[in-house]
Amino acid sequence: MTRTSAFALAFALLLPTSLLAQPPDAIDAPMGPVRVETLELEPTVVKTGDLITQRYRVRFPDLIDDGQEIIVLEDRVAPETLPVHPFEGVSLTVEKTRVEDEHIWDFIYGFRLVDPNKMTYVLPNFSFYYLVRDLGEDIEDAEVQQVDGGQGLVRYVTSVTDEPLLDIRDTIELGSFANQATFFRTMAWTVAPLPLVLWLVMLVRLARKPKGLSVEKQQEEDELAQIEAQIPIQPSIWEARRAVGRALGGLQDLPSGAEGDRVREVQRGLVLALRDYLQADLSDLNSGDTALGIQRFVAGLDDGHRKEALAVLTDFLVTYQRGLELGAPSVDNPSADADAISGALADLRPHVRLLNSVKGMFGG
Structure with missing residues (x-):
């Protein structure tokens, strides 16, 4: 009886320890249909104002054959709304592909780091929101779910000055001048060869200009023209x-x-x-x-x-x-x-x- 009690006491002490060693989400949380892979961050060493690129790969199956649809709420992961302080989201590009029955969306974010301290920073994780609805069901009636992305490490080697001369956080949009630049570049390449073309035309005209005839040659041609004028024109x-x-x-x-x-x-x-x-x-x-x-x-x-x-x-x-x-x-x-x-x-x-x-x- 004493030996049996000892085994029961040891089992009771080891059971909580094994449960605590497992991640919390591995114990109770079921795996959802949407998974997020956090790819390598580039570059890992940055200076003030450098663009940091972080790619998140979102995978989810196509459930149309099962009568359901997965909708990723892209508006909730806009770069300007992400809780990634001290980083700042500046751009987002979404590349959407499909491999057989699986959708693969790559969310490519551009971040910027502005901080006076030189150190290694952790790019915070944030959640991607989605919902699973039955075909024909209103979107408002579907439950919004979320899945978290991973983190990334950045080594920050340059800090800003106490009184910056340029406010790189300025949000004024100056617009794009690509169309105007293309127009003026085309005009420049069109007008540039015109002087050369004019010189070539003048040289060709000078080369083709008939030379002056001598007096005797001119008289012969005049007499020949008079004779030809006297020849009657052949009737039709x-x-x-x-x-x-x-x-x-x-x-x-x-x-x-x-x-x-x-x-x-x-x-x-x-x-x-x-x-x-x-x-x-x-x-x-x-x-x-x-x-x-x-x-x-x-x-x-x-x-x-x-x-x-x-x-x-x-x-x-x-x-x-x-x-x-x-x-x-x-x-x-x-x-x-x-x-x-x-x-x-x-x-x-x-x-x-x-x-x-x-x-x-x-x-x-």
Whole structure:
């Protein structure tokens, strides 16, 4: 009986000791769905006004599939409201990521320390607030819960002077001038190369400026310009066609077997009109080509309706040209000649040539 009492007394004395050795929150407090990891503080040695960066990593699961939602109350952990004296919260950046069914939010705080004493300071911990609500439940009806973050050590090596010249606690917001700086920088880079561009333009103009000509060279160019001005402008194909039509009117008015000056004048007009038309239609001809040269050129064209019509016109051109050169112009049948020339001109009209080409494609 005495031995049993001794064991009971020893157990009663050791039980409170083992309970006191455990952390208080490990005994009774259940683990909540939100956990906070306090990462390493940077830098650990600071001077007055240096920015201290502390990252808190908040992890919580996605409970949507279970019909619940976790809401982290970010407005309650704003940097200016944190109880971290003698530190001062100056900035906060939240990086939100998700890995499978777990949300990971990094709260990156910027703190500043202003104190006259050089020593090692402890960045106090503070609480993150959240609530867990059922889907469809009002936020006001959900219970607000909290989880604490960790602490950080900072070695403070520089103190402020007794009478500071600059009040670094001044809260006046001077604004951001980044947009104005970008605008003026762009203008500066735009205007800076303009003088160089102007010099280059002037040099190019001077290099391309024509040099003065000698008196003899200028006289030659003036004479050449006068000669070129006397050369008649080649009429277009439509003007040449109308000129041939007017000349044909004079040919049709001639009686059969007519001779003399009247015939010579009609043939001369037809020769000039036919030459202009052929040179307008055949761009490869030269202005100095003779009637026989034009006839040989037409003979070298590809066979077809166009070649046949041009051959008719060149035959009349050669015939009338030879009559004028021999001094014996004569027209045996003016009406037949006019009909033949008119028919050839009609075959050379664009729409007729297109129709003939289509017929040729289908073997017509």
